[in-house]
Amino acid sequence: MTTKQMKGFEDSYVVEGRMALPYTYFAGRVGSKFITTIRDQKKIMGVKCPTCNVVYLPPRQVCDKDFTDIRDKWVDVSNTGTVSNFTVVRYDDKHLPRKAPFVLALIKLDGADTPFMHILEECEIVEVKIGMKVEAVFAKETTNTILDIDHFKPAAERISVHEINATRKQWVPVDEPDTQGKRKGGKPDMSKPVIITAALSGAATMKNQISSVPYTPAEFAEEAYKCWKAGAAMVHVHAREDAGMATHEHARIKATYDAIKDKCPDIIICLTSAVGMGKTAEQRLSQIVAIKPEVASLNTNSMNFGIVDRKTGKVFIDYVFENTFTMVQDFGKAMEENGVKPEIECYDMGGLDNAMLIGRQGIFTDPMNFNFVWGVAGGQAFRAESFIAMMNALPAKANFTTCGVGTDQFPCIMQSCILGGHMRVGLEDNIKMPNGDLAKGSYEQVEVAVAIANNLGRPVATTDEARLIMGIKKR
Amino acid sequence: MAHKKNRNVGIIGIGQTKHSSHREDVNQPELIHEAVSLALKDANLTMKDIDCVVHGNMELFEMVHSPDLWHVLGTGAYGKDCIRITTGGTVGATLSCASDNLTASGMYDIVMAIGFEKLQEGHTTGGITNMADPLWFRKIQAGALTGSSAYDVEREFGLERANRASLTYRIIMDKHAGLNPNAHRAFGLDFNQIDDLIRTSPKLVGELKLIEMCSQSDGACCVIFACEKKAKEISKTPVWIRDHITVHKEETFSIFGYNREFPVMKTHKFAAEQLFKRNGIKDPLNYFDVFEMYDPASWWAIDWLRDFFDLKGDEHLKLIENKEIMIGGKLPINPSGGVIGSNPIGATALIRVAEAAMQVRGNAGPHQIPTPVNHALASGFGGTMWTVMTMLEKELNW
Numbered sequence: 001m002t003t004k005q006m007k008g009f010e011d012s013y014v015v016e017g018r019m020a021l022p023y024t025y026f027a028g029r030v031g032s033k034f035i036t037t038i039r040d041q042k043k044i045m046g047v048k049c050p051t052c053n054v055v056y057l058p059p060r061q062v063c064d065k066d067f068t069d070i071r072d073k074w075v076d077v078s079n080t081g082t083v084s085n086f087t088v089v090r091y092d093d094k095h096l097p098r099k100a101p102f103v104l105a106l107i108k109l110d111g112a113d114t115p116f117m118h119i120l121e122e123c124e125i126v127e128v129k130i131g132m133k134v135e136a137v138f139a140k141e142t143t144n145t146i147l148d149i150d151h152f153k154p155a156a157e158r159i160s161v162h163e164i165n166a167t168r169k170q171w172v173p174v175d176e177p178d179t180q181g182k183r184k185g186g187k188p189d190m191s192k193p194v195i196i197t198a199a200l201s202g203a204a205t206m207k208n209q210i211s212s213v214p215y216t217p218a219e220f221a222e223e224a225y226k227c228w229k230a231g232a233a234m235v236h237v238h239a240r241e242d243a244g245m246a247t248h249e250h251a252r253i254k255a256t257y258d259a260i261k262d263k264c265p266d267i268i269i270c271l272t273s274a275v276g277m278g279k280t281a282e283q284r285l286s287q288i289v290a291i292k293p294e295v296a297s298l299n300t301n302s303m304n305f306g307i308v309d310r311k312t313g314k315v316f317i318d319y320v321f322e323n324t325f326t327m328v329q330d331f332g333k334a335m336e337e338n339g340v341k342p343e344i345e346c347y348d349m350g351g352l353d354n355a356m357l358i359g360r361q362g363i364f365t366d367p368m369n370f371n372f373v374w375g376v377a378g379g380q381a382f383r384a385e386s387f388i389a390m391m392n393a394l395p396a397k398a399n400f401t402t403c404g405v406g407t408d409q410f411p412c413i414m415q416s417c418i419l420g421g422h423m424r425v426g427l428e429d430n431i432k433m434p435n436g437d438l439a440k441g442s443y444e445q446v447e448v449a450v451a452i453a454n455n456l457g458r459p460v461a462t463t464d465e466a467r468l469i470m471g472i473k474k475r
Numbered sequence: 476m477a478h479k480k481n482r483n484v485g486i487i488g489i490g491q492t493k494h495s496s497h498r499e500d501v502n503q504p505e506l507i508h509e510a511v512s513l514a515l516k517d518a519n520l521t522m523k524d525i526d527c528v529v530h531g532n533m534e535l536f537e538m539v540h541s542p543d544l545w546h547v548l549g550t551g552a553y554g555k556d557c558i559r560i561t562t563g564g565t566v567g568a569t570l571s572c573a574s575d576n577l578t579a580s581g582m583y584d585i586v587m588a589i590g591f592e593k594l595q596e597g598h599t600t601g602g603i604t605n606m607a608d609p610l611w612f613r614k615i616q617a618g619a620l621t622g623s624s625a626y627d628v629e630r631e632f633g634l635e636r637a638n639r640a641s642l643t644y645r646i647i648m649d650k651h652a653g654l655n656p657n658a659h660r661a662f663g664l665d666f667n668q669i670d671d672l673i674r675t676s677p678k679l680v681g682e683l684k685l686i687e688m689c690s691q692s693d694g695a696c697c698v699i700f701a702c703e704k705k706a707k708e709i710s711k712t713p714v715w716i717r718d719h720i721t722v723h724k725e726e727t728f729s730i731f732g733y734n735r736e737f738p739v740m741k742t743h744k745f746a747a748e749q750l751f752k753r754n755g756i757k758d759p760l761n762y763f764d765v766f767e768m769y770d771p772a773s774w775w776a777i778d779w780l781r782d783f784f785d786l787k788g789d790e791h792l793k794l795i796e797n798k799e800i801m802i803g804g805k806l807p808i809n810p811s812g813g814v815i816g817s818n819p820i821g822a823t824a825l826i827r828v829a830e831a832a833m834q835v836r837g838n839a840g841p842h843q844i845p846t847p848v849n850h851a852l853a854s855g856f857g858g859t860m861w862t863v864m865t866m867l868e869k870e871l872n873w
Contacts, residue, residue, distance in 0.1 A: 019601065020598075020601060021535075021538055021598060021601045022598050022601065023537070023538035023596055023597050023598055024595065024596045024597075025502075025596060026498070026499060026501065026502045026503070026593070026595070026596055027502060028500065028501045028502035028505045029500050029501070029505075030505070031502060060504075060548050061504070061505045061508060061548065061549075062504070062505075062508050062548050062549065062551075064547050064548050064551075064553045065553055065554075067521070067522040067551045067553075069512075
């Protein structure tokens, strides 16, 4: 302790001391889960008050407005948001997280109702504006603090598919007898919109692999809506029970179908006629006839359909997926009679030939819609030349789309888009993004498909355009 | 004459957390929320019914400024009148006095008092002593950590008897704390351990031993007060606040140079004399059925008994030695286990009022006194020398 004298007060001492103020801060269970979710899942979660519908971020245990206990009401919010206010820190101090000058911004994340404070970097201070879109950059090394979001940066400007589609002319079909000839000649019509399908669930993708795979009707509706928003015109659905098992129960499938239609009335729903392992032909078909979706899958050959370790070749699950000629014929007839457009699933060239052979009975109406499926253990792996061979074998007016299991997904859809075909993505086929990170949901893969279309200059089909192209009528 | 009231005020709801040194699972508002939820449940009310929230804790102990604002998530004070009070160790008792006054005045019908402390987060000594400079007349403050009472009792009654009285008191408190599910510390001590404890417990200041000292606890307490009309409507067993008194005296408290010519611990005596005189209570020892005393250490507790009840000679020691202060005795003191049992400081003095009120209601739980409790007394202590005393009654008949 020392003393000093101030000028003009020579008769008075000022005693100088120093305070040590160590302290500990307790985040509580709610605050801790907020941090660990950011740390482990790179996901930002808030809590939603069921009484006043406010989504709080950061989350809190109690809604301060109505005193509702909301500690269990977790909801996902987006990693992107809007700057609602900001300040420029212009002095350096030990407790500050960055060297001055830097920006502390109040950011309202998309999906949250309250703003929270974080560092805004990767842009000039003069460029920071209230209302600017920003996105979270997660820290490479965790500190178990809010700095597990390292900072926010300006979000890449992304104009939505729907905004683009609203400004362009709607595609109209032109009667072009030689579509197939042009394709074969390497001159596909790149002005034709590309239909993006999201296969939301499949029968085998489970929540323990990826939590965003939908089980309940409400989850399907939410996922379908996100995919539609991102640019998908169609969703492919294997309905599930609450516990995750694929179901053939009409009531559950209908509930799932209706929930999607309620949330997202425009989207085309393609129901599976495969359903899942061990289902009988009757179980597989009767639900299609009962619900009459606009589109349903039609599988074309009996084949191995198992689970095999891709590295060691070890067989985990051995299963024969039965699709006899009689079944293909009966399924195809029943679909066409009920106004359900078949999506003809070809796991190899033989399947395509099977469909063509049965098709001589005059079952299928034009245009026929094919889906080339790659990478099933039991079907063919993706090869560019196989793709071209299959495309060249199509009937004149046929459309084709494609999907690939696992790492086949993005290469095969890109090839399809180049060749004038359509694209299917989704967690049924692949749970990852091109960089190997888990996808946040099927919608994030739809965003990749949209980027592919944008880069190739192909418009993304609206739901109306998709119906025109595939020859289906809206229900 | 008791101080004038526009209308009577009753306690209609009580909530307490379990007091503990380890509450890593909650932040400050979440801890408070536990007590508030319990008190609302106890009173069968919701936050909508509360007109005013009175918030209190020790300043600086958790290193948070304006905690009443930050704690709204736990206090439920959003959109309500909210007042923060901090008077040191007595803050909990002052919360009770303020709530009584706010309700009695007619300003609010239902007032919620919340006392809280999360000592695990802060730095108590930082809050108390960092700005002390005894050589410049800013006298050092170590909170309740002083050996002067021990010295005093020891000199008057001899080391052996003084030590045994202090440890007897301490073990009675431990036995009481063992019955109270919310108590922080209950070691399961027994009277045959007195000699061992005298020998083995580390000495802190003079004869003040670690075992005789209160704990540092995390915890919160919430008490709901209502005007007579509302209290009778809402509660089957409102506990009436008869009177309260606050006395303080700052300037003579010093731990060095203790001098019998300048006795310092006299605010308790003065407060008790005034309170009992103006309420016409001639024999407080017989009048009261229970006393929840703010006892930061057993030495102070045994010494203060004499001040509170104006006892002569060694009467206060005999009360302890004969275990008359135990549950079942003549005047049970701290059936809750007292401050030695649990000490979340901002809540501690409010817990005294709450525990006394629970005894009057007769639903304190395992530590309920078996005989009827009609008149209860609670005290608060803090600062350099603050006293707050509160009288509670079962019936509105004084």
